[in-house]
Structures are given as C-alpha cells and as structure tokens.
Amino acid sequence: MTNLVRYTGVRVIDPAAGIDRVQSVVLQQGVVVALDVAADALVVNETCAGDGLWLTPAFVDLCARLREPGPKQHGTIASETRAAAAAGFKHLVLPPDTHPVIDHGAVALQVIEKATAAGHAQVYPIGALTKGLEGKSLASMGGLKAAGCVGVGQARHPVASLDTLLRCLEYASSMGLTVFFSPEEAALASGCAHDGFMAARLGLTGIPDTAETIALASALLLVEQTGVHAHFGQLSCAGSVSLMRLAKDKGLPVTADVAMHQLHLTDAAIDGFNAMAHVRPPLRSEADRLALIAGVREGVIDAICSDHQPLNAAAKLAPFAEALPGMSTLETVLPLGLKLVADGELSPRRLIEALTSAPARILHKPIGALQEAASGVILIDPEQAWTVAYDDWFSAGRNTVFAGQAMRGRAQRLS
Amino acid sequence: MLDMLTIRRHAGSFEKLTVAIIGDIRHSRVARSEIHALQTLGAKEIRVIGPRTLLPKDFELLGVQVFEDMTAGLAGVDVAIALRIQNERMESALLPGSSEFYGLFGLTRERLKVASPNVLVMHPGPINRGVEIESEVADGPQSLILKQVNYGIAVRMAVLAMAVEGQLQESHQ
Numbered sequence: 305m306t307n308l309v310r311y312t313g314v315r316v317i318d319p320a321a322g323i324d325r326v327q328s329v330v331l332q333q334g335v336v337v338a339l340d341v342a343a344d345a346l347v348v349n350e351t352c353a354g355d356g357l358w359l360t361p362a363f364v365d366l367c368a369r370l371r372e373p374g375p376k377q378h379g380t381i382a383s384e385t386r387a388a389a390a391a392g393f394k395h396l397v398l399p400p401d402t403h404p405v406i407d408h409g410a411v412a413l414q415v416i417e418k419a420t421a422a423g424h425a426q427v428y429p430i431g432a433l434t435k436g437l438e439g440k441s442l443a444s445m446g447g448l449k450a451a452g453c454v455g456v457g458q459a460r461h462p463v464a465s466l467d468t469l470l471r472c473l474e475y476a477s478s479m480g481l482t483v484f485f486s487p488e489e490a491a492l493a494s495g496c497a498h499d500g501f502m503a504a505r506l507g508l509t510g511i512p513d514t515a516e517t518i519a520l521a522s523a524l525l526l527v528e529q530t531g532v533h534a535h536f537g538q539l540s541c542a543g544s545v546s547l548m549r550l551a552k553d554k555g556l557p558v559t560a561d562v563a564m565h566q567l568h569l570t571d572a573a574i575d576g577f578n579a580m581a582h583v584r585p586p587l588r589s590e591a592d593r594l595a596l597i598a599g600v601r602e603g604v605i606d607a608i609c610s611d612h613q614p615l616n617a618a619a620k621l622a623p624f625a626e627a628l629p630g631m632s633t634l635e636t637v638l639p640l641g642l643k644l645v646a647d648g649e650l651s652p653r654r655l656i657e658a659l660t661s662a663p664a665r666i667l668h669k670p671i672g673a674l675q676e677a678a679s680g681v682i683l684i685d686p687e688q689a690w691t692v693a694y695d696d697w698f699s700a701g702r703n704t705v706f707a708g709q710a711m712r713g714r715a716q717r718l719s
Numbered sequence: 720m721l722d723m724l725t726i727r728r729h730a731g732s733f734e735k736l737t738v739a740i741i742g743d744i745r746h747s748r749v750a751r752s753e754i755h756a757l758q759t760l761g762a763k764e765i766r767v768i769g770p771r772t773l774l775p776k777d778f779e780l781l782g783v784q785v786f787e788d789m790t791a792g793l794a795g796v797d798v799a800i801a802l803r804i805q806n807e808r809m810e811s812a813l814l815p816g817s818s819e820f821y822g823l824f825g826l827t828r829e830r831l832k833v834a835s836p837n838v839l840v841m842h843p844g845p846i847n848r849g850v851e852i853e854s855e856v857a858d859g860p861q862s863l864i865l866k867q868v869n870y871g872i873a874v875r876m877a878v879l880a881m882a883v884e885g886q887l888q889e890s891h892q
Contacts, residue, residue: 499776501776501781503775503776504777504778504780505751505780505781
C-alpha cells in the first residue's frame with residue numbers, strides 16, 4: 305500500500321462507531337484504513353505526532369446560505385464552500401430560497417455541479433415545497449428528488465393556508481422526501497428582535513417566541529396526521545425545545561437543529577443597535593439559550609448547524625431594523641462549540657456527534673462517520689488560539705458579531 | 720430635553736417628582752427618551768399608563784411602574800404627560816377606536832382629581848382634542864403645552880449653537 309500516514313496519540317472521536325479514545329490511526333488518501341493496534345502494526349510512509357489533537361469525521365452542516373444562485377454580492381458557492389472547508393466542513397445543505405428558487409431539478413443540478421467544480425465541499429440542495437416558494441401550489445418534488453435534493457422546504461416563506469401545507473406534506477410523504485421546516489408564523493414575525501426587555505428599551509418591534517412555537521406546534525400536528533418525516537431547523541426558544549421533546553416522546557418521525565450562535569448569544573448582544581447581532585430567528589433570552597443547550601445535551605435537538613448567512617459590509621450599514629438579518633458563521637462554529645465543551649455544557653463526543661453523525665442521519669447519507677469513504681476526515685487542534693479578523697477569513701461575508709474576538713480551536717481537512 | 724427644561728422651570732427639583740406618561744408608549748420615541756432623561760435626573764417615580772397593546776414587553780425592567788388603569792396610575796402624580804395617538808392605530812388590532820380610548824385613557828379634569836393638586840399637564844403635540852386629552856385640560860391653568868413649544872425653540876437654538884461652536888473649534892485646531 306502507498307501513501308499511508310500514521311497519526312500517533314490522537315484522540316479519535318467517531319460518534320457513529322461509538323469511538324472516543326486516544327490511539328493511533330492510519331489514513332490512506334484521507335480515508336481511515338486502520339485504528340489502534342492495527343494502526344501501530346502497519347508499515348507506513350509517514351508518521352505524525354497527534355498529541356493533543358482530535359481526529360473526527362468532517363462536519364455536516366444542515367443550513368448554509370451560499371448566496372448562489374443569486375446576485376453574488378454577498379458570496380458565491382466557491383467562496384463559501386472554501387470557508388466551509390477551512391472550518392472543517394465537507395457537507396453543506398443549501399436551503400431553497402436562492403435566486404432563482406430551487407423549485408426545479410435544473411437549478412438543483414446546477415448548484416451541485418458548481419460545488420463539485422469548486423472542489424471544496426459537497427452541497428446538498430433542499431428543493432422548494434411550493435412553486436417559487438409562493439406557498440400556493442406544489443413544486444415538482446419528484447423532479448427535485450431525482451436531481452439530488454435531500455428534502456423539500458419553504459425556508460422562511462409562509463404557506464398560504466394549513467390546507468395547502470397539509471397537501472404538500474402528503475405529497476412529500478409519497479415522494480419519500482423529508483420536509484425541512486424553519487418554523488415561523490409570518491403574522492407574528494414582522495419585527496426585528498426578540499420581544500423582550502431589550503427590544504422594548506431600544507424601541508424595536510419584537511418577534512415573540514410564539515412566532516416560532518405556533519408554527520412548530522401546527523406543523524407537528526400535521527406531521528402526526530401525515531406521517532411525513534420532518535426536520536425543524538434553527539430553533540431559537542425554550543418553548544420549541546418543549547414541543548420537540550413532546551413530539552419525540554410520542555414517537556413522531558421528527559428531528560431538530562439549532563444554530564451554534566443561538567447557544568452563545570442572547571438579545572443582550574443587540575444593545576447599542578448592533579446590526580451584526582440582527583439575525584432571524586432573533587437572539588432570545590438567557591433562559592431560551594440555556595434550554596437550547598440542554599436540548600442539545602439531551603438529544604431533543606439532534607444537530608447543530610451554522611445557519612451561515614454571509615452579507616457584504618454595506619448590508620449592515622443601516623439602522624438596526626433595516627439592516628439585513630444574518631451572520632457569517634461557518635468559521636466560528638468549531639471554536640464556539642469547543643467553548644461549550646470547555647464550559648462543561650457539552651461533552652466532546654456529543655459536540656462532534658451534533659456536527660457529524662446526527663446531521664448525516666437526518667440526510668440519510670453515508671457521511672459523518674470515519675468508516676464511510678465519502679465522509680472526509682478532519683484534524684482538530686482544540687487549543688489553537690486565533691483572532692477573528694476579516695483579513696484571515698475565507699467567507700465573503702463581512703458580518704460576524706465575533707470580529708476581533710479571541711477564539712480557541714481550529715480544524716484542518718485531511719480529505 | 721425641552722420637556723426636562725419645562726419640568727425643571729415649573730416643578731423644581733426632580734428628586735421629589737412622580738411623573739406619568741400616558742398612551743401609546745410602544746410606538747413612542749418621546750416616552751423612551753423621557754424615561755432615560757428622568758432617570759438620569761433622579762426623578763422619584765416614573766409611571767407608564769396604557770392598555771397592553773400600547774405597552775412594550777417587560778417595560779417594568781426599565782425601572783418604571785406599569786399601569787393599565789388611569790385612576791391607579793394617576794394617583795398622586797406631579798406631572799402627567801399625554802402622548803399623541805396616531806390615527807392609524809385606531810380601529811386596528813391595537814385599539815378599538817378613539818372614543819373608547821378617550822373613555823378609558825383620555826386625560827380629563829375628572830381623572831386628574833386623583834393626581835397631586837398642583838399637577839402639571841404636558842403633551843409633545845400636536846394634540847388630538849377629545850382623544851388623548853380633554854380641551855379644558857389642554858387649555859387649562861395646569862397645562863404647559865404651549866410653554867413646551869416655546870422652550871422647544873430655545874433648546875433647539877442651544878443645541879445648534881453648541882454644534883456649530885464645536886465645528887468652529889475643530890476647524891481652528
């Protein structure tokens with residue numbers, strides 16, 4: 305065998321296989337070929353000391369906007385998948401609210417081909433649930449599935465009526481497609497910040513947590529009625545964690561994720577009208593943040609996503625309410641996750657699971673596990689210190705609330 | 720600033736004052752500025768009065784007393800500031816109509832009987848007579864509404880003068 309590289313004394317974390325132990329590992333062109341004593345026994349071309357490092361499957365992100373197809377002033381498939389690769393991600397799910405909308409197989413194919421040509425990460429489009437995301441009539445879900453869509457959804461676009469939503473879920477169920485929800489009741493979501501004291505003091509229109517829980521509750525009831533597989537993404541409040549817990553206890557075919565920044569920030573971050581902290585769903589209260597972390601710890605929330613939304617500098621140069629919502633997040637996911645570990649909120653294994661095997665299971669893809677050839681492997685230095693600076697930043701987005709802040713932990717893609 | 724000047728000229732020191740702000744607190748920049756200013760100047764008690772649809776969430780955390788009833792809210796106040804209700808709020812999901820609002824939250828002579836005997840009445844203008852305030856109160860002896868207009872000119876002149884002076888100093892340096 306050729307090109308065999310051995311890492312000695314590395315902490316291998318592979319939640320899919322139930323592995324979390326310091327050992328040797330041998331890779332051939334980025335694929336794990338031997339572990340532990342078998343790895344020690346192999347004759348290799350090169351040996352690297354892995355002390356203090358973690359070796360895990362490459363990360364899988366359930367929600368990343370790449371700004372392409374679209375006008376591209378905020379980013380491209382090439383720039384954002386490059387940022388993803390630099391941050392340890394190899395697999396990205398793209399929501400359908402692109403321009404044009406991913407409501408036709410041709411758009412989905414174009415996305416997949418462009419990502420393949422760029423060569424940094426695999427992109428998995430979600431198709432539109434309704435034509436043009438207009439919420440009125442069924443999109444061609446069969447064609448979307450054939451083109452490679454991993455599911456269907458509305459992103460944050462409303463569906464005209466519960467009757468229409470019910471028909472969409474029935475049809476998606478027949479197609480064997482998972483429906484991706486970003487639950488939001490449009491009538492309650494016209495504001496720009498969490499409906500709490502901070503919004504009251506700043507005079508900003510609030511978005512109550514019921515904007516999310518009402519949409520989530522009605523979707524869960526329709527999921528129960530139709531039996532469709534449903535995933536609820538970017539949850540933001542304690543009420544949603546309770547509803548997900550009830551649904552899972554009932555045995556419904558549902559999963560959930562939360563954006564990493566929701567586990568760190570609260571609406572305190574918007575003080576001073578800081579437009580960088582204008583995100584949707586909004587940053588909520590400390591009680592919500594703690595409930596979301598507990599949800600991840602207990603597995604009520606399966607996965608952690610980036611909810612990456614790159615924007616150029618001009619997009620945030622407006623009064624808070626008019627500044628476009630969103631944050632460029634891919635490159636801060638790992639250090640923020642490691643901070644949860646350092647704070648004792650999550651175990652290393654649970655963190656890696658929420659970024660690898662848990663999202664892989666939701667996508668029904670053979671990724672996020674070391675034994676899968678397509679998974680990709682990363683090497684993490686959990687102690688490497690760095691500072692968030694746009695000069696040393698791969699995303700085209702100039703919109704992180706963490707600019708200038710010290711971070712700890714970086715990943716390197718081995719395949 | 721002009722409201723703070725008005726209060727200081729006519730009511731004296733802030734430390735002894737209970738001030739109530741009435742009406743559409745939710746959509747009011749005036750209410751928020753006044754609460755910050757009154758707190759900075761050490762007012763004894765600040766109250767906001769209005770129906771829940773016009774009150775921002777968790778506003779009591781700002782250090783103000785929140786009242787949904789006029790009689791309770793006006794009891795013993797030294798200064799009552801009525802806010803303008805925008806017409807588009809009427810007959811929406813926020814308020815059922817102007818006559819009901821006047822009936823429940825209008826600043827009338829009758830309602831002011833529970834306030835301090837020397838209560839001062841203010842309003843940022845322009846006023847809606849018979850909606851947030853009774854004409855007799857707006858034009859009455861306790862009203863400072865026209866004084867507010869006068870002081871407003873003085874305060875604006877002062878602010879402009881200070882801004883221009885600052886510019887001149889910078890250009891000299």
